[in-house]
Amino acid sequence: MMRIALFALPLAAGALAAQTPAAQDTTRRATLTVLKVDIPPAGTLVAITNATVITASHGTLENATVLIRNGKIAAVGQGIAVPAGAQLIDGNGKYVMPGIIDAHSHSASEGINEGSLSNTAMVRIEDVLREDAIGIYRSLAGGVTTLNILHGSANTIGGQNAVVKLRWGLPVDSLLFAGAPPGIKFALGENVRRTNVPQIPGRTPRYPRTRMGQEELLREVFTRAREYQAEWKTYEDAKARRRGDAKLAEPLPPKRDLQLDALVEILEGKRLVHAHSYRSDEILMLLQVAKDFGFKIASLQHVLEGYKIADEIAAAGAGASTFADNWAYKLEAFDAIPFNAALMAERGVTVTINSDSDERARRLYQEAAKAMKYGGASEEEAIRMITLNAAKQLGVEKLTGSIDVGKDADIAIFNGHPFAPASRVEMTLIDGRVFFDRNKAPTLEALIEALKRRSRPNTTSGGAQ
Amino acid sequence: MIRRSVAAAIAALALSAPLAGQAPAVQPPSRPDAYAITNATIVPVVGARITNGTVVIRNGRIEAAGAGVATPAGAVVIDGRGLFVYPGLIDSGDRMGLTEIGSVPGGQDTQELGQYNPQNDVISAVNPSSVHIPVTRANGVTSAVTSAEGGMIQGTAALIDLAGWTPEEMATKGRVAMVMTYPRVGGGGRRFGGGGQGQGNQAEAQSRQVQELYDYLRDAGAYNARSNPVPQNLAFAALGPALRGEMPVIFDVQTEGQIRGVLALADTFKLKVVLRGATGSWALADTLAARKIPVIVGPLTATPEGDAPYDAVYAYPGVLAKAGVTIAFQTNDGGEGDARNLPYNAALATAYGLDPEEALRAITINPARIWGVADKIGSIEVGKVANLFVTNGDPLDVRTQVKHVFIRGQLMPWDDRHTQEYQKWRARPKP
Numbered sequence: 014m015m016r017i018a019l020f021a022l023p024l025a026a027g028a029l030a031a032q033t034p035a036a037q038d039t040t041r042r043a044t045l046t047v048l049k050v051d052i053p054p055a056g057t058l059v060a061i062t063n064a065t066v067i068t069a070s071h072g073t074l075e076n077a078t079v080l081i082r083n084g085k086i087a088a089v090g091q092g093i094a095v096p097a098g099a100q101l102i103d104g105n106g107k108y109v110m111p112g113i114i115d116a117h118s119h120s121a122s123e124g125i126n127e128g129s130l131s132n133t134a135m136v137r138i139e140d141v142l143r144e145d146a147i148g149i150y151r152s153l154a155g156g157v158t159t160l161n162i163l164h165g166s167a168n169t170i171g172g173q174n175a176v177v178k179l180r181w182g183l184p185v186d187s188l189l190f191a192g193a194p195p196g197i198k199f200a201l202g203e204n205v206r207r208t209n210v211p212q213i214p215g216r217t218p219r220y221p222r223t224r225m226g227q228e229e230l231l232r233e234v235f236t237r238a239r240e241y242q243a244e245w246k247t248y249e250d251a252k253a254r255r256r257g258d259a260k261l262a263e264p265l266p267p268k269r270d271l272q273l274d275a276l277v278e279i280l281e282g283k284r285l286v287h288a289h290s291y292r293s294d295e296i297l298m299l300l301q302v303a304k305d306f307g308f309k310i311a312s313l314q315h316v317l318e319g320y321k322i323a324d325e326i327a328a329a330g331a332g333a334s335t336f337a338d339n340w341a342y343k344l345e346a347f348d349a350i351p352f353n354a355a356l357m358a359e360r361g362v363t364v365t366i367n368s369d370s371d372e373r374a375r376r377l378y379q380e381a382a383k384a385m386k387y388g389g390a391s392e393e394e395a396i397r398m399i400t401l402n403a404a405k406q407l408g409v410e411k412l413t414g415s416i417d418v419g420k421d422a423d424i425a426i427f428n429g430h431p432f433a434p435a436s437r438v439e440m441t442l443i444d445g446r447v448f449f450d451r452n453k454a455p456t457l458e459a460l461i462e463a464l465k466r467r468s469r470p471n472t473t474s475g476g477a478q
Numbered sequence: 479m480i481r482r483s484v485a486a487a488i489a490a491l492a493l494s495a496p497l498a499g500q501a502p503a504v505q506p507p508s509r510p511d512a513y514a515i516t517n518a519t520i521v522p523v524v525g526a527r528i529t530n531g532t533v534v535i536r537n538g539r540i541e542a543a544g545a546g547v548a549t550p551a552g553a554v555v556i557d558g559r560g561l562f563v564y565p566g567l568i569d570s571g572d573r574m575g576l577t578e579i580g581s582v583p584g585g586q587d588t589q590e591l592g593q594y595n596p597q598n599d600v601i602s603a604v605n606p607s608s609v610h611i612p613v614t615r616a617n618g619v620t621s622a623v624t625s626a627e628g629g630m631i632q633g634t635a636a637l638i639d640l641a642g643w644t645p646e647e648m649a650t651k652g653r654v655a656m657v658m659t660y661p662r663v664g665g666g667g668r669r670f671g672g673g674g675q676g677q678g679n680q681a682e683a684q685s686r687q688v689q690e691l692y693d694y695l696r697d698a699g700a701y702n703a704r705s706n707p708v709p710q711n712l713a714f715a716a717l718g719p720a721l722r723g724e725m726p727v728i729f730d731v732q733t734e735g736q737i738r739g740v741l742a743l744a745d746t747f748k749l750k751v752v753l754r755g756a757t758g759s760w761a762l763a764d765t766l767a768a769r770k771i772p773v774i775v776g777p778l779t780a781t782p783e784g785d786a787p788y789d790a791v792y793a794y795p796g797v798l799a800k801a802g803v804t805i806a807f808q809t810n811d812g813g814e815g816d817a818r819n820l821p822y823n824a825a826l827a828t829a830y831g832l833d834p835e836e837a838l839r840a841i842t843i844n845p846a847r848i849w850g851v852a853d854k855i856g857s858i859e860v861g862k863v864a865n866l867f868v869t870n871g872d873p874l875d876v877r878t879q880v881k882h883v884f885i886r887g888q889l890m891p892w893d894d895r896h897t898q899e900y901q902k903w904r905a906r907p908k909p
Contacts, residue, residue: 151781154788209581321903340815340896341610342580352900372781375788379822382876388900434825434874435834437792457760457786457793458831464761 053182056084056422056445060095064104067431069111069400070415072393079109081422084444089416102440102447108430110396111415112158112423112443114403115374116334117287117314117367120148120160121177121188128167131205131219132234134197134275136172138162144185148371153179153449155375156425156438159190161367161407163314164198166289169205169221169230171198173275174287176407178423178443194408196285196311197275201227201295203345228298235306238276241267245277285311285408287334291345293321300329312406314367316357317349323360332406333357334365336373337380338387354398355388365403382432392432509888512536514549515868518558522858523565523842533563535864538887543858554889556868561881564838564873565857566620566865568845569820570774570808571728571754574611574624574638575604575645577813588812589628594694596716598633600625601652604645610817612894615640617818618867618880621650621855623845625657625728627812630691632657633716635728637849639865641885650863654849655728655752656720660736660743661687688739695721695747726750726848728774732783734758741769752848754808757783760794763801772804772848775840778823779809779816789830795840796831805836806845825874837874863887 059081066077066089078095080088095101119125123141127133142162152160159178164171176193203209206222221227244267251264278284286303290296290313303310312332313319317340319326319333326333335357340349358364366381368374381399384390390398404414413421422445429436441449513535520531520543532547533540541550549555578585587605590598604624614622625635634653642648661684699721701707701714719725727749729740737759744751753759754774759766766773775795782790798805807824811817824837832840846856854863864887871878883890 147785148781151788203581320900321906324906324908338815338819341578342814344579344581347579348899350896350899352896352904356900356904372779375781376779376826379826379876385877386879387896432875432877434822434872434876435828437829454789455787457790457797460787461760461797 053446053448054100056081056100056442056447058082058096058099059102059422059442059445060093060099061102061104061107061109061424061426062095064107064109064426065430066104066416067108067110067396068416069393069396070417077109078104079416079422079424081442081445084422084446086416086418086420086422088418102426104426106428107439108427108436109416110156110425110427110431111400112413112425112441113156113377113399114159114161114365114407114414115152115157115368115377115399116161116312116365116403116406117369118152118160118162118371118374119165119369120152120162120371120374121146122162122175126165126167127172128165129219131168131221131230132170132272133164133168133172134170134234134273135271136164138164138172138175139189142175142177142185142188144181144183144188148374149179149181149188150449151371152374153181153441154438154451154454156378156427156431156441157374158423158425158441158443159403159407159409159413160374161196161287161403163287166198166200166204167207168219169200169227170234170276171200173197173284176409179441179448180443180446181448190409190412192409192412194285195278195283196287196407197279198314199231199286199288199290199299201288201290201299202292203343204289209343224295224298227295228302231299231302232305234276235280235302238273238280239306241270241273242277242280279308280306282308285406287312287314287406289314291315291317291343292348293318297322297325300325300331304329311408312365315369317346317353319362320350320353320356321348323357323362326357327361332363332365332402334367334403334406336369337366337383351383351387354384355390355394358384358390358394358398359388363402363405364398365406366398367403378427378431378436385432395432510554512541512550512553513556513884513887513889514553515556515558515561515563515882516549518868519562520544520858521562521564521838523839524857524859531563532558533858533866535866535884535887538864540858540860540862540864540866542860556882558868560870562869562871563858564618564867564869565842566855566867566883566885567618567820567841567873568637568806568849568856569614569619569622569811569817569841570806570845570848571730571776572622572624572809572811572817573627573813574614574622574640574811574817575606575608575648576600576624576626578605578608578610580813586813588626590626590633593629593690594631594713595626595629595633596631596656596698596720597713598626599636599653600633601636601638601645601649604636604638604648606642606644606648609895610811610813610815611640612890613815613896614811614817615883615885615890616880616892616894616897617821618869618873618883619818619820620865620867620883620885622817623654623728623808623849625655627730630659630661630687631694631717632659634725637851639885641888641890650851650854651849653719653725655726656717657728657730658691660729660731660740661691662731662733662736691743692746695743699747720749721747723748723750726752726850728752728754729756730754732757734761737762737766741765741771744771755810757786757791757794759803760790760797763798763803766798767802770804772806772844773798774808774845774848775805775827776807776823777810777816778807778826779819792826792830795824795827795837796833799832799836799840804844804848805840806848807841821873822876825876828874834874 061079066074078093174196176190177188310331338351401414404410424442426440520528534542626632637651637654638648698714698717843856846852868882
C-alpha cells in the first residue's frame with residue numbers, strides 16, 4: 014500500500030510561543046497535520062451487505078447486498094450470497110446510493126477561463142488538471158465520484174471539458190473518466206458580455222458585447238467550421254479517387270486547425286455541448302442555432318429560466334443542469350426560482366442539479382432534495398438529478414449513475430437517508446475502491462482528540478512509545 | 479395554489495396577491511384579529527412538544543398554546559391536523575433589505591467608505607420592499623439581524639421582522655448590536671479583503687490595524703467620559719452604549735488568532751462580545767463557554783480554510799454546543815438568496831455532531847436570548863409576539879414544506895416572487 018503525505022509539517026507538541034495572539038494560534042498549528050492518503054486496493058471483490066440501496070434506476074431495495082467484482086457491480090438485491098474472501102462493508106442501518114455526479118464543476122483545475130478570444134474551442138481542461146486539489150477530497154467526502162470539469166464562461170465558445178472520477182491519491186491522468194465522450198463549454202449572456210468586470214482603460218473590449226453578437230459569433234464560427242469540414246471532405250474524396258486512379262495528382266490536405274477540429278466534432282455529434290445560459294431568449298436562440306447547424310445541446314448549464322421554456326427544451330432533446338435555489342446574484346439570475354428543476358422535469362426535460370462550486374459539491378444531496386420541496390419532484394427523480402440524469406448528460410449512463418449490474422461500482426454510503434437532515438457520507442467508492450472512509454478520515458473530532466492527547470502530560474509509565 | 483390546504487377564508491386571504499391574468503387587488507386584504515391553529519403538534523422549543531394542541535393568535539400575540547385550548551369565537555381556524563407549529567426562525571447575520579441583485583451596483587447598499595463608521599445605523603437603509611423579504615419568510619425565517627459590511631467598525635445592526643410597511647415598523651430592535659471586525663493576518667476579517675503581501679508585511683499591517691482599533695476605542699471612551707462635549711463627535715458618541723456594556727458588539731472574525739485578539743480587546747474595554755463566523759472558535763470552546771461569550775456560527779455553506787479538516791465547518795457548532803457555548807446560526811446572505819436556507823445550515827451541523835434539539839434552539843430561542851428579545855420572540859409561549867410557522871415536518875429537513883407563516887400575528891400572503899413566477903409559467907400553454 015502506497016502512502017502520500019499531502020500536508021507535511023506536523024508540528025511537535027511544543028510550547029506555545031506566547032507573544033502575540035496570532036502566535037498562539039493552535040488552530041493553525043494543529044491543522045498542519047498529515048493527511049495520509051491510502052491508495053485503496055483495487056475493488057476486486059467487495060460486498061456491501063444488509064443496506065438500504067437507492068438504485069436510481071429501479072427503486073429502493075431494503076436489506077440488500079451490492080456485490081462488486083473487478084470494480085463493476087456484479088449483483089444487487091436481496092439474498093445474494095457473499096463469496097468467500099470478499100471485502101465486507103456492513104451496510105446495516107446505512108443507505109447506499111450511486112456515486113454523485115456533479116454536472117458542472119471547476120474543481121481540480123489550474124485554470125478556468127481562457128477568455129482572450131471569443132472562441133477558444135482548442136484549449137483543454139484536461140491539460141490543467143491537478144491531482145492534489147483539496148476539492149477532490151472534500152467532494153469525495155460528500156459522496157461525489159464524478160465531475161464534469163468545465164471551462165469558464167468568459168467567452169461564447171470556451172474550452173474542452175474533462176470528465177473525471179475522483180481517484181484521490183492517484184496520478185493526474187488517473188482522474189480522467191475513460192469512456193466519457195469529449196465535450197465543450199459554450200456560454201451566453203452576462204458573463205460573456207463582460208459587463209460585470211471592470212473595463213481596462215485603453216483596451217478594446219472583446220467582441221461580442223451583446224447577446225445578438227453572441228448569436229452572430231456562433232453562426233460565424235459554425236459557418237467556418239462547415240467550410241473547413243467541406244475542405245477536408247474534398248481532400249478525403251480526392252484521396253479516395255486517387256486510390257482508384259494513381260495517375261491523379263496527390264491532393265494537398267487543408268491546414269489543420271485545432272479550433273475548427275473541435276467545432277467539426279460538434280457538427281458531427283462527436284463532442285457534447287454544455288452551454289452556460291440563463292435567460293429564456295438566449296436559450297431559444299442557441300437551440301435554434303444548433304438546429305440550423307444540425308447538432309444537439311447535451312446540457313444547458315444553469316438554465317435558470319428554463320422553467321419558462323421547458324417544452325422547447327424538451328422538444329430539442331437538450332438536458333438541463335441547474336442550481337437548486339440560487340438566485341439574484343446577477344440581473345440574469347433575478348427570475349430564477351427554486352421550482353425550476355421540478356417544473357422542467359415535469360415537462361419532460363432530463364434535469365440535473367449541479368454545484369459549480371467546491372462548496373455546494375460536497376452537499377449536493379442536500380441541494381437535490383430541494384427539487385422535492387419546491388415543485389414536488391419524487392424522491393427517485395430528485396436522486397436521479399445528481400446521479401443517472403447527470404450520467405446521461407455526460408454520455409456515461411452505460412458506465413455509471415445507477416446501481417445496476419455491469420456498471421462501475423461508483424457508490425456513496427450514508428449513515429441515513431441522503432435527504433434526511435442529519436445524514437452524512439460515511440464511505441465513497443469508485444470502481445469498487447474505497448476512496449473515502451470517514452472512520453479513517455482526518456475529522457475535526459479526531460484533531461481535537463489528538464490535541465488533547467498532546468497537551469496532556471504523559472502519565473503512563475514505561476513510555477513504550 | 480400548491481402548498482396548502484386551508485379553510486376557504488384563509489385561502490382567499492393568502493391568494494390576495496394578484497395572479498397572472500388578474501387585475502391587481504386594489505383593496506388590501508382584510509386582516510383578521512384572531513387565528514386558531516388546531517390539532518397540531520406544537521414545538522414550543524422551550525419545553526416539551528404538545529400533540530393535538532391549539533395555538534390561538536390574537537392582536538399579534540400568542541394568546542394561548544396547548545392541548546385542550548378552546549378556539550375563540552370569531553377566530554379564523556386553520557386545521558393543523560398532521561402539521562407542526564414552530565416559532566419563527568431568526569437569521570443572526572445577513573444583509574436583508576440592503577441588497578437586491580448582485581451584479582447591479584445600484585442594488586448593493588452594504589459598504590460605506592472608510593474603516594470606522596460606528597455612527598451608521600443600518601435600520602434607516604433597510605428597504606421594506608426588497609423582494610428578498612417575502613422569499614425568505616416563505617421558508618419560516620421571520621426575523622433577521624441585518625448589518626453592513628466592510629471596514630473595521632460597520633455601525634449598528636438591526637433585528638428586523640420580515641414584514642412591515644416601514645423599517646421602523648419592521649424593527650424588533652433597531653440598534654441591536656455594534657458590528658466590528660478584528661484585523662487578521664492574511665488579510666482582514668470577514669469581507670475585509672486580502673492582499674498579496676508576504677506574511678511578514680501582513681503581520682506588520684495587522685498589528686498596526688490592531689493598534690488603530692485600540693486607539694480609536696480609547697479615544698471614544700475618553701470622549702464618552704466627558705459631560706456635554708463640544709464639538710460633538712457622532713461616531714464616538716455612537717460607541718457609548720457598547721463601551722458601557724449596554725449594547726453587545728458583534729465581531730465578524732474567523733481565526734483563533736482573531737478571537738484571542740477580540741478577547742483581549744473585550745477585557746480592555748469591558749465589551750459585551752458576540753462572535754460571528756468564528757470557524758476557528760472550536761479551539762477555544764472551553765474558554766468561550768467559561769466567559770459566556772455566544773458564537774453566531776455559520777454560514778456552514780463554506781469550505782474549510784486552508785488545510786483544516788474537511789468537516790471543520792460542519793462540525794464546529796457541535797463542538798461549541800457540547801462545551802456549553804450558546805450558539806445561534808447566521809447565513810451571511812449577501813443577496814445570493816441563502817437566508818431562506820437558514821434551517822439547512824443547522825441541519826448540516828446535526829449531521830456532524832450537533833444535537834438536533836439544540837440546532838433548533840440555535841435558530842429560535844438562542845438568538846432571541848443573545849439579542850435580548852427572548853421576552854418577545856424565539857419560542858411559542860403565551861404573551862409572545864406571534865412569529866411562527868406551520869409545516870408538514872421537521873423544518874431542518876429540506877423536504878419539509880412550509881404551509882403558513884405568521885409574523886406579528888398576521889398570516890403572510892404567498893406573494894413572493896418565486897411562487898408567483900412558478901404559478902405564472904406553470905400555467906403556460908404548450909407552444
